[in-house]
Amino acid sequence: MDAPFLLACKRQPAPHTPVWFMRQAGRSLPEYRAIRGTGSILTAIAEPDLAAEITLQPVRRYGVDAAILYSDIVVPVHAIGFGVDVAPGIGPVIAEPFRSKDDLARLRPLVPEEDTPYVLETIRTLARELPDAVPLIGFAGAPFTVASYLIEGRPSRTYALTKSMMHAEPALWDALVDRLADLALASLRSQVSAGARAVQVFDSWAGALSPVDYRDRVLPATRRIFEGLADLDVPRIHFGVGTGELLGLMAGAGADVVGIDWRVPLDEAWRRVGPDKGVQGNLDPAVCLAPWPVVAAEAKRVLAEAAAAGRLGHIFNLGHGVLPETDPDTLARLVELVHGG
Amino acid sequence: MDAPFLLACKRQPAPHTPVWFMRQAGRSLPEYRAIRGTGSILTAIAEPDLAAEITLQPVRRYGVDAAILYSDIVVPVHAIGFGVDVAPGIGPVIAEPFRSKDDLARLRPLVPEEDTPYVLETIRTLARELPDAVPLIGFAGAPFTVASYLIEGRPSRTYALTKSMMHAEPALWDALVDRLADLALASLRSQVSAGARAVQVFDSWAGALSPVDYRDRVLPATRRIFEGLADLDVPRIHFGVGTGELLGLMAGAGADVVGIDWRVPLDEAWRRVGPDKGVQGNLDPAVCLAPWPVVAAEAKRVLAEAAAAGRLGHIFNLGHGVLPETDPDTLARLVELVHGG
Numbered sequence: 001m002d003a004p005f006l007l008a009c010k011r012q013p014a015p016h017t018p019v020w021f022m023r024q025a026g027r028s029l030p031e032y033r034a035i036r037g038t039g040s041i042l043t044a045i046a047e048p049d050l051a052a053e054i055t056l057q058p059v060r061r062y063g064v065d066a067a068i069l070y071s072d073i074v075v076p077v078h079a080i081g082f083g084v085d086v087a088p089g090i091g092p093v094i095a096e097p098f099r100s101k102d103d104l105a106r107l108r109p110l111v112p113e114e115d116t117p118y119v120l121e122t123i124r125t126l127a128r129e130l131p132d133a134v135p136l137i138g139f140a141g142a143p144f145t146v147a148s149y150l151i152e153g154r155p156s157r158t159y160a161l162t163k164s165m166m167h168a169e170p171a172l173w174d175a176l177v178d179r180l181a182d183l184a185l186a187s188l189r190s191q192v193s194a195g196a197r198a199v200q201v202f203d204s205w206a207g208a209l210s211p212v213d214y215r216d217r218v219l220p221a222t223r224r225i226f227e228g229l230a231d232l233d234v235p236r237i238h239f240g241v242g243t244g245e246l247l248g249l250m251a252g253a254g255a256d257v258v259g260i261d262w263r264v265p266l267d268e269a270w271r272r273v274g275p276d277k278g279v280q281g282n283l284d285p286a287v288c289l290a291p292w293p294v295v296a297a298e299a300k301r302v303l304a305e306a307a308a309a310g311r312l313g314h315i316f317n318l319g320h321g322v323l324p325e326t327d328p329d330t331l332a333r334l335v336e337l338v339h340g341g
Numbered sequence: 342m343d344a345p346f347l348l349a350c351k352r353q354p355a356p357h358t359p360v361w362f363m364r365q366a367g368r369s370l371p372e373y374r375a376i377r378g379t380g381s382i383l384t385a386i387a388e389p390d391l392a393a394e395i396t397l398q399p400v401r402r403y404g405v406d407a408a409i410l411y412s413d414i415v416v417p418v419h420a421i422g423f424g425v426d427v428a429p430g431i432g433p434v435i436a437e438p439f440r441s442k443d444d445l446a447r448l449r450p451l452v453p454e455e456d457t458p459y460v461l462e463t464i465r466t467l468a469r470e471l472p473d474a475v476p477l478i479g480f481a482g483a484p485f486t487v488a489s490y491l492i493e494g495r496p497s498r499t500y501a502l503t504k505s506m507m508h509a510e511p512a513l514w515d516a517l518v519d520r521l522a523d524l525a526l527a528s529l530r531s532q533v534s535a536g537a538r539a540v541q542v543f544d545s546w547a548g549a550l551s552p553v554d555y556r557d558r559v560l561p562a563t564r565r566i567f568e569g570l571a572d573l574d575v576p577r578i579h580f581g582v583g584t585g586e587l588l589g590l591m592a593g594a595g596a597d598v599v600g601i602d603w604r605v606p607l608d609e610a611w612r613r614v615g616p617d618k619g620v621q622g623n624l625d626p627a628v629c630l631a632p633w634p635v636v637a638a639e640a641k642r643v644l645a646e647a648a649a650a651g652r653l654g655h656i657f658n659l660g661h662g663v664l665p666e667t668d669p670d671t672l673a674r675l676v677e678l679v680h681g682g
Binding site: 158159160163164167168207209210212213242245262263264265284285286289290291294301323325 | 499500501504505508509548550551552553554583585586603604605606625626627628630631632635639642664666
C-alpha cells in the first residue's frame with residue numbers, strides 16, 4: 001500500500017490522517033542544535049551527510065508521515081552565483097539586489113548535477129534511509145517569494161521595491177519570475193529524479209499581494225512550475241501564508257494540494273480551492289507554545305473542520321513553520337493525537 | 342451641509358467620494374521632514390504646536406477630506422508611565438515588557454486632562470484651524486495590537502509571546518486587553534470632547550489571529566471601546582491589516598465604518614461586513630510608488646469595486662499607511678482623481 005501521506009495527497013483513503021510539520025527539522029530540536037553549528041544554513045545544506053541527518057531527526061523523533069528536505073528557497077539562486085547568503089536571525093540577504101534588466105544575466109539556468117550536486121546526494125542518501133512509509137518532500141521557492149528577496153535584498157514587511165518593479169516594469173518583472181520559475185522547476189525535477197516522492201513550492205509571502213496582482217503577475221510563472229512537473233506523477237503542494245483571498249487563484253496554478261494557514265478555517269479554505277485538491281494545514285504554530293490541553297483542543301478543531309468538508313485529502317500540518325521556542329514533546333503528542341483521532 | 346467625510350461615514354449621499362490617507366502626515370512630506378527633527382515621535386506628539394502643524398500639512402497640500410491626529414497607538418500607555426518609546430526605524434520598544442499579573446498594576450486608568458494635556462491642546466488648536474468641511478479624526482490603538490507591543494517588547498512577525506499569553510493565561514490576557522480597552526476609550530472620549538469629529542481604532546496586527554482567537558480573546562474588549570463611544574454621535578472607524586477572514590467578526594465590534602486592506606476586493610469586503618457599515622480603503626500603498634497610469638488604473642478599480650457593491654458609504658483610502666518613499670505629487674493627483682471620479 002502507498003504511504004499514508006501520498007494517499008492523502010491523491011485524495012484516496014488513508015489509514016490515518018497524515019501529519020508533518022513545516023520546519024520540523026530545525027532549531028526547536030536539541031539534536032539539531034547539537035550538530036548544526038552557527039554558520040549559514042547554505043553551508044549546512046552543502047554537506048550531504050549533515051543535511052540528510054538533519055532531515056531524518058524529526059522523522060525518528062516524531063514518527064511524522066513525511067520528511068522534508070533540509071533546504072532553503074534561495075539554494076538555486078545561490079548555486080548559480082547570484083550572491084545570496086542567509087544571515088542567522090535575519091534571513092536571505094543579497095549583496096547586490098536585482099534592480100534592472102542587466103541583472104537578468106546573473107540568473108542563468110540551473111544545471112542541477114553540476115550546481116547543486118550536494119542536494120542530489122542528500123536526497124539519494126535519504127531515499128535509501130527513509131522507510132517506504134515516509135516519503136521525502138522536495139523543496140523549492142516560488143517565483144514571487146524568491147523575487148522579493150532578490151529585489152529587496154533582505155526580508156521586507158512592505159515589499160515596496162518588489163511591488164514597484166512589478167507595477168512600473170511589468171516586462172522586466174515577468175522575465176524575472178519566468179527565470180525563477182525555470183530555476184525552481186529544474187531543481188524540483190532533479191530532486192524527484194534523485195528520490196523525492198512529492199514536492200512543495202513555498203510562496204510564503206504571496207499573501208502580501210492583491211488578488212489582481214497575484215493573478216496577473218505571479219500566477220502564470222507559478223503555474224509553469226506545476227505544469228512542468230505534471231509528467232512526474234508526484235504530488236505537488238503549493239504553500240503560502242495569509243493567502244485566504246488568493247486560494248481560488250492558487251488552485252488554478254495546478255498543484256494537487258494547497259497549504260492553508262490558520263487564518264482560514266479548513267472547511268472554508270477547501271471550498272475556495274475546490275473539491276479536486278487536497279489541503280494541508282492549518283494549526284497556528286504559536287498554539288504549539290501553549291499548554292497541552294490548548295494544543296489538543298485546537299488540533300481537534302482543525303481535524304473537525306477538515307472532516308466538516310466531507311472530503312478525502314487532508315494532510316495535518318501547521319499553518320507556517322515550527323517556531324524555534326516550541327517544545328518538541330508537544331509536537332510528538334500532536335502526531336499521536338492526529339494519528340489516533 | 343455636513344462634511345463629505347462625515348456624510349459617507351453615515352452612509353448618506355455625499356457630493357464626492359471622500360478621501361484621506363493613513364499616515365498622510367509623515368515622512369513622505371518634505372515639509373514634515375523639515376520640521377520634525379530626529380527624536381522619538383512621542384516627543385513630537387507632546388508639542389501641540391508641532392503636532393497640530395504636522396496634522397495640517399497634508400490637509401493644505403492634498404485637499405483631503407479628513408485630517409487625522411498626528412499620534413501613535415502607544416501614547417496612552419506611555420502617558421501612564423508603562424515605559425514605552427518609539428525607536429525611529431523600529432517602532433514601539435518596551436524596556437520591561439508585560440509578562441505577568443504583577444504588570445497589570447503598571448496599567449492604571451488614564452486621566453486625559455492630566456496625562457495627555459498636549460493631545461487635547463493639539464486637538465483644540467486643530468478644531469479652530471481646520472475648515473468645517475475637513476473633520477479631525479481621533480486616534481487610538483485597539484487592545485490586541487497595543488498588547489502585542491507590550492508583551493513582545495518590540496515589533497514581531499510571529500506574535501509568539503502574545504499568542505502564548507492569550508492561550509496559556511486567558512484570564513490574565515482578558516484583564517490586560519480590558520485595561521487597554523479602558524485606556525483607548527478614555528483617550529478617545531477626551532479627544533472627541535476636545536474637538537475630534539470622528540475616531541479610528543487601529544488594530545493593525547489583528548490579521549495575525551485565527552478567527553476563533555479573534556472572536557474569543559479580542560472581539561469582546563474591542564467591542565467595549567465602540568460601545569463606550571456610542572453616545573457621542575461621532576463616526577467610529579475600525580481598521581486592521583490582513584483581516585479578510587475577520588471582517589464579519591469585526592463588523593460585530595460595533596464600528597460604523599470598517600477599514601479594508603488591498604487583499605480583499607471592496608465589494609466582497611462590503612459583503613462580509615454587511616450593509617449597515619461603511620467601508621474605508623483599499624488601495625495598496627505600494628501601488629503609489631508606481632508610475633501615474635498604474636496608480637490611476639488601480640484607483641479606478643477600487644472605485645469601481647466600491648460602486649459594484651451598490652451602496653453608499655465608501656471612504657477612499659489606502660489599505661495601510663503611506664509608504665515613506667511615496668511621491669506626494671502622486672497622492673495629490675489621487676485626491677483629484679477620487680474627487681473627480
